[in-house]
Amino acid sequence: QQPVQSPQAVILREGEDAVINCSSSKALYSVHWYRQKHGEAPVFLMILLKGGEQKGHEKISASFNEKKQQSSLYLTASQLSYSGTYFCGTVNRGSTLGRLYFGRGTQLTVWP
Amino acid sequence: GAVVSQHPSRVICKSGTSVKIECRSLDFQATTMFWYRQFPKQSLMLMATSNEGSKATYEQGVEKDKFLINHASLTLSTLTVTSAHPEDSSFYICSASFWTAGETQYFGPGTRLLVL
Numbered sequence: 001q002q003p004v005q006s007p008q009a010v011i012l013r014e015g016e017d018a019v020i021n022c023s024s025s026k027a028l029y030s031v032h033w034y035r036q037k038h039g040e041a042p043v044f045l046m047i048l049l050k051g052g053e054q055k056g057h058e059k060i061s062a063s064f065n066e067k068k069q070q071s072s073l074y075l076t077a078s079q080l081s082y083s084g085t086y087f088c089g090t091v092n093r094g095s096t097l098g099r100l101y102f103g104r105g106t107q108l109t110v111w112p
Numbered sequence: 113g114a115v116v117s118q119h120p121s122r123v124i125c126k127s128g129t130s131v132k133i134e135c136r137s138l139d140f141q142a143t144t145m146f147w148y149r150q151f152p153k154q155s156l157m158l159m160a161t162s163n164e165g166s167k168a169t170y171e172q173g174v175e176k177d178k179f180l181i182n183h184a185s186l187t188l189s190t191l192t193v194t195s196a197h198p199e200d201s202s203f204y205i206c207s208a209s210f211w212t213a214g215e216t217q218y219f220g221p222g223t224r225l226l227v228l
Contacts, residue, residue, distance in 0.1 A: 002155075
């Protein structure tokens with residue numbers, strides 16, 4: 001049930017781009033993206049509810065391919081503040097409303 | 113908007129004692145509240161889901177008698193770790209959602225529990 005995230009870790013220089021992928025073996029109702037800083041709780045970034053949907057949040061955007069049961073998070077022109085662990089959470093079709101399965105996370109480190 | 117608080121933020125207790133953690137939605141009424149546990153460098157593992165006024169739904173492998181959840185109102189849920197042991201030391205995070213948020217879960221700041 002747990003989605004698979006890749007890569008496990010990314011190291012970037014400030015200004016570089018990164019893509020984080022999230023795939024599920026189950027048909028998905030929605031995909032949620034969160035960022036967590038060390039020792040803090042996850043912070044909601046965005047939710048994708050429709051296949052083909054793309055959303056943006058400053059220089060962070062995401063897409064949802066419902067057919068492939070995948071989502072990707074795009075970070076462009078990364079900033080130091082983007083460092084943290086990114087989690088995707090998925091809600092499966094037909095499951096208890098709101099029940100999120102989280103991936104293992106992708107640790108992103110941005111260097112100056 | 114959609115602010116969730118947790119109290120306490122950190123707690124250290126002796127083995128065998130019970131610890132209560134509060135989770136409050138400050139500016140909205142939460143349809144559902146969730147309790148997660150996170151070990152260092154690992155993902156968030158859902159422990160239980162609770163709706164106001166009804167019994168919590170526990171995930172497989174989570175002991176109901178050890179992790180007591182009470183959801184007394186639409187803005188407050190509590191998790192009590194009974195007879196805590198060192199292996200219960202972890203980061204406990206609650207989240208809350210409401211219908212108009214489209215299932216988005218808003219997380220509290222977490223409670224770091226250390227059992228000696």
